[in-house]
Amino acid sequence: MARLFGIILPDNKRIEYALTLLYGLGWTTSGKVLTTAGIDKNRKVKDLTEEEVKKITLIIDKEYKVEGDLKENINENIKRLKEISSYRGIRHIRGLPVRGQRTRSNARTKRGKRKTVGALRKEVWAKMEQGKTSAEAAKPAAK
Numbered sequence: 001m002a003r004l005f006g007i008i009l010p011d012n013k014r015i016e017y018a019l020t021l022l023y024g025l026g027w028t029t030s031g032k033v034l035t036t037a038g039i040d041k042n043r044k045v046k047d048l049t050e051e052e053v054k055k056i057t058l059i060i061d062k063e064y065k066v067e068g069d070l071k072e073n074i075n076e077n078i079k080r081l082k083e084i085s086s087y088r089g090i091r092h093i094r095g096l097p098v099r100g101q102r103t104r105s106n107a108r109t110k111r112g113k114r115k116t117v118g119a120l121r122k123e124v125w126a127k128m129e130q131g132k133t134s135a136e137a138a139k140p141a142a143k
Contacts, residue, residue, distance in 0.1 A: 001045075001046075002018075002045050002048055002053045004019075004022060004053070004056065004057055004060070005022060005057075005060070005066055005067045005068075006067065006068075007021055007022055007067070009021065009045045010045060011044065011045050011046035012044060012045075012046065013044065013045055014041065014042055014043065014044060014045075015030075015034060015039065015041065015043050015044070015045055015048065015056075016030050016031060016034060016041040016042070017030075018045050019033060019034070019056070022060075022066050022067060023066060023067050023070060023071065024064065024065060024066040024067065024070040025060070025064065025066055029064065033056060033059050033060055033063075033064075034056070036059050037052065037055045037056050037059055039052055039055075039056070078092055095110055095111070096110055096111065097110050
């Protein structure tokens with residue numbers, strides 16, 4: 001059982017796949033790390049020695065930002081955009097898409113569940129009309 005940057009890598013998986021479980025490392029980057037370390041991509045995590053795990057950790061730590069450091073960096077960038085009131089920062093503040101996507105008909109993930117405004121179904125409208133007419137009939141005629 002190997003542990004890198006606070007993440008426990010599953011023993012029965014290939015090391016190339018297991019490295020992609022780290023936030024900030026994808027397939028390409030994990031392949032580059034393993035090539036630099038001189039480790040076969042098809043080896044299982046349980047077959048790695050302590051020295052190889054340390055070697056992988058050193059390479060990742062020296063050349064890449066992963067896990068907490070990367071998340072912290074991203075959050076700092078978003079905070080900076082908000083502080084300088086750039087267009088992108090304002091979009092972040094309002095909870096709208098930042099990268100130019102349309103919002104008239106899409107962007108449901110960012111904007112949340114639909115809120116119906118001003119439209120009623122036929123059944124609801126009929127009940128309202130029926131309620132009005134029965135209320136008018138119940139009122140005594142004022143003269």
